[in-house]
Structure formats: structure tokens, C-alpha cells
Amino acid sequence: MMVSRGEDVKKISVIVPAYNVEAFLEKCVTSIIQQTYNNLEIILIDDGSTDNTGVLCDQIAREDSRIVVLHKENGGLSDARNAGLDVCTGEYISFIDSDDYIEPDMYECMMEEMEDERVSLVAVGFIVTEADGRTRNMGAQLRKRLSKEEAFMNLFEEEEMFPSSVNKLYRRQLFENLRFKKGMINEDTEIIPKLLHICDTIVILNRAMYHYVLRKGSITQSEFAIRDYEGIVVYATAVEVCRLHYPEVLPYAAYYELSRIYETYVRLAKSENHHSFWKQEIILRFNIALKTVNCLKWKRIRNKYGRELQIYSVAVIIGYSSMYRLMMIKRENRG
Structure with a gap:
């Protein structure tokens, strides 16, 4: 019509x-x-x-x-x-x-x-x-x-x-x-x-x-750019809005921010040019560690995302690449 x-x-x-x-x-x-x-x-x-x-x-x-x-x-x-x-x-x-x-x-x-x-x-x-x-x-x-x-x-x-x-x-x-x-x-x-x-x-x-x-010629998944790292600051806005106005939603906002920062870290770790961003990797791992500890204080987040929080903790301690190799070895042993 x-x-x-x-x-x-x-x-x-x-x-x-x-x-x-x-x-x-x-x-x-x-x-x-x-x-x-x-x-x-x-x-x-x-x-x-x-x-x-x-x-x-x-x-x-x-x-x-x-x-x-x-x-x-x-x-x-x-x-x-x-x-x-x-x-x-x-x-x-x-x-x-x-x-x-x-x-x-x-x-x-x-x-x-x-x-x-x-x-x-x-x-x-x-x-x-x-x-x-x-x-x-x-x-x-x-x-x-x-x-x-x-x-x-x-x-x-x-x-x-x-x-x-x-x-x-x-x-x-x-x-x-x-x-x-x-x-x-x-x-x-x-x-x-x-x-x-x-x-x-x-x-x-x-x-x-x-x-x-999605167009051909865009940055491939094998590459990491500084804008990927700089873009994570925006997730703090949702956390701050919820902290000020929606305290019941705040735990989920905090986990949302954490999960997006972790996704950025994984993209960096899996990229072919990750050695060029070793400083950013250190900062990302430190932020993930702090925000994981913060999320652990909420029981509902621990209950719903306990496994993910364990993965985040291991990844920032030994590094994503090492964690991934250990997971593959464990999977092969099971097979």
C-alpha cells in the first residue's frame, strides 16, 4: 500500500x-x-x-x-x-x-x-x-x-x-x-x-x-588494526548509563562490556599481525582480568556465565594462543 x-x-x-x-x-x-x-x-x-x-x-x-x-x-x-x-x-x-x-x-x-x-x-x-x-x-x-x-x-x-x-x-x-x-x-x-x-x-x-x-576489499579477519583496539572504549557508555539509572541491569551491562573486550582480544591474538600490537595485548589482558573480577561479584552473572568467566581468566593468565593449544590437545586425547 x-x-x-x-x-x-x-x-x-x-x-x-x-x-x-x-x-x-x-x-x-x-x-x-x-x-x-x-x-x-x-x-x-x-x-x-x-x-x-x-x-x-x-x-x-x-x-x-x-x-x-x-x-x-x-x-x-x-x-x-x-x-x-x-x-x-x-x-x-x-x-x-x-x-x-x-x-x-x-x-x-x-x-x-x-x-x-x-x-x-x-x-x-x-x-x-x-x-x-x-x-x-x-x-x-x-x-x-x-x-x-x-x-x-x-x-x-x-x-x-x-x-x-x-x-x-x-x-x-x-x-x-x-x-x-x-x-x-x-x-x-x-x-x-x-x-x-x-x-x-x-x-x-x-x-x-x-x-x-559486506563488501570485498574490507579489512580481513586475519588482520588487526589499531581502530579495533581504540573502539572498545564505547562499551563503557552502556555501563555508565546503567550504573546511574538502571542498577538492576548493571551486572549485564558489565558482562556485555567484558565479553566485547574479550572478543577484541581474541581477534588480536588470532591475527597474523598480532606481534605489532603487543602493548595493546597487555592492556587488553589486564582490563579483562579486572573486569572479570568485577563480574564475579554478581551471583546471577556467575551462575549464567561461570564457564565463560573461567575461560576469560585462563586466557589472560597464559594467553589465548596457549589456551587454545591446550584445548586442542585435550580434545585430541579425548578422541
């Missing part, structure tokens, strides 16, 4: 940062233009592209009056999104990455939930396309209507909320006093806990509607 523009149909501002994506931008914008909910303001931000992205933005804009183009110096994803937030006029806000695309009725489904004025945020699942073309769905099996506390628990435990900005529709008011931190790695993970805290009701739809595309 096509939802047409009119005085009683509220507008969605769709913010699309674009940097050197001339090969993907048209597919992305086409998926927005063809939405069944069509009262849209589509803001394309050319973030100082060095290819033909800026020219393509202007060409596309001439084909649809709903499209606005901003050209700016390169400032990164957060800065580009903030530029869109500063000029958008819609009652609702959405972010789309310029090399992704969305299902035709995504905004219509989201806006049906927004008819309830208590709903501040609506999230959908992802359709992930791997670099080899295979696809998989990620998201909730059932529609969920959550309080703030329940949304935090979902983020930490069920992981259907996803610490991502792009699969969600927001009421404009959420961004009145909030912006993405410029220059921050994993900026979505940093801002999502702040957004959840100022929401009323959150809805997660049991439909995968956002196409997240």
Missing part, C-alpha cells in the same frame, strides 16, 4: 552520509525513493568525496524533489550524520548507510508503530549479505514492545536491539540535545545507550528489512 504525502502524514527525514560510494549510492537511494511510505525528506551528505559521489548526489537530486544534498569537507561518519541532523525538518529521523539498502515497506511498517505516541523508537532486523553473496537474517523472531529497562536487557542479552543506528526509526525529540561524537570509532555503540535512556517505549519488529552488505 502506498502512503501518500498530505497534511496529516508526518514526514521522515532520511539521513544518508556518502563518502566515495559512487558504485553503491544509486541502489541505496532508489530503495528509499521507492518506499511505500513516501512523505520523506532524503538528505544526502557528500562528506568530501574524492570520486564522483558528489556529482552523483546532485544528479539523483534532480530526479526527485524530496532529495536535499549537502556538500561538506570530510569529517567522518559522525560529523556527516550531525550535519544532517542540523538541517532536517521531519518529525521522525532515520539513518541509512550509503552502501546499504532497505525493503520497500520498511518505513510504512515502522510508522504504523509510531501511531502510538508512547513509542519513541522502532527497530527492525538485518538481512546480511556476505562478501560471497550468501545472505542471512538477524533479528527478533517475535514482535516486542519494551520498556527502557527491557530494551537494555535485550541489547545485552538477547542482542535483537543491535547497537546500530541504521536499523531504527526515531522520534525527532530524541536528538534535540544529542549528537554523534565526532571522530569516535563505533559511534553507534556509544550513542544507542544514551538514546534508549531517553525513550519511552521501544518496539522491535520481527521482520528483517535493512540490507547490510
